[in-house]
Amino acid sequence: MIIYETLRLYGPSNGLQRRVTREVQLGKLVLPANIDILVQNIALHNDPCQWGDDVHLFKPERFEEGIAKTTNYNAAAFFPFGLGPRSCVGMSFAITETKVALSMILQRYTITLSPAYVHSPMPILAIRPQHGIQVILKSLHNNA
Numbered sequence: 001m002i003i004y005e006t007l008r009l010y011g012p013s014n015g016l017q018r019r020v021t022r023e024v025q026l027g028k029l030v031l032p033a034n035i036d037i038l039v040q041n042i043a044l045h046n047d048p049c050q051w052g053d054d055v056h057l058f059k060p061e062r063f064e065e066g067i068a069k070t071t072n073y074n075a076a077a078f079f080p081f082g083l084g085p086r087s088c089v090g091m092s093f094a095i096t097e098t099k100v101a102l103s104m105i106l107q108r109y110t111i112t113l114s115p116a117y118v119h120s121p122m123p124i125l126a127i128r129p130q131h132g133i134q135v136i137l138k139s140l141h142n143n144a
């Protein structure tokens with residue numbers, strides 16, 4: 001839940017590039033052939049119509065019943081790893097690696113945010129914290 005909510009608000013990708021190969025109609029919108037479009041998943045991840053008025057709050061419990069229920073079975077509501085045949089091949093690896101790293105850290109330390117931390121996510125190629133993330137680690141074991 002924590003990983004999904006982090007990817008919703010601060011996923012590294014802020015858009016998927018696609019080329020329109022033939023004219024298509026999307027509702028009232030007609031997309032001509034041979035244009036490049038940017039599908040901004042970050043905008044959909046911050047859409048209050050999908051996520052509610054507290055869209056900007058970090059609330060991992062949104063995902064307590066899984067992605068499908070949280071998004072009301074709308075695959076286009078949450079796609080931090082992209083969508084379709086060119087979606088991220090590293091998705092399972094990335095999620096597993098994150099779980100392993102987090103569980104190794106949390107077995108040894110408690111983590112709190114440093115008072116020096118300034119919240120400022122910025123799109124610099126990928127979304128990243130402009131001033132870094134300063135945390136305070138406290139060992140859970142006396143001998144560590």
Ligand code: HEM
Pocket residue numbers: 011012013016017080081082083084085086087088089090091093094
């Ligand atoms: C949190 C970590 C990651 C995120 C959020 C992420 C996200 C994405 C996104 C949004 C795309 C574009 C998908 C599309 O256009 O529909 C992508 C493509 C790709 N990702 Fe990742 N990725 C992550 C980690 C990784 C890792 C660890 C690997 C490799 C081990 C990887 C390998 C790739 C490759 C090869 C593509 C291109 C796939 C293609 O064009 O067919 N990614 N990723």
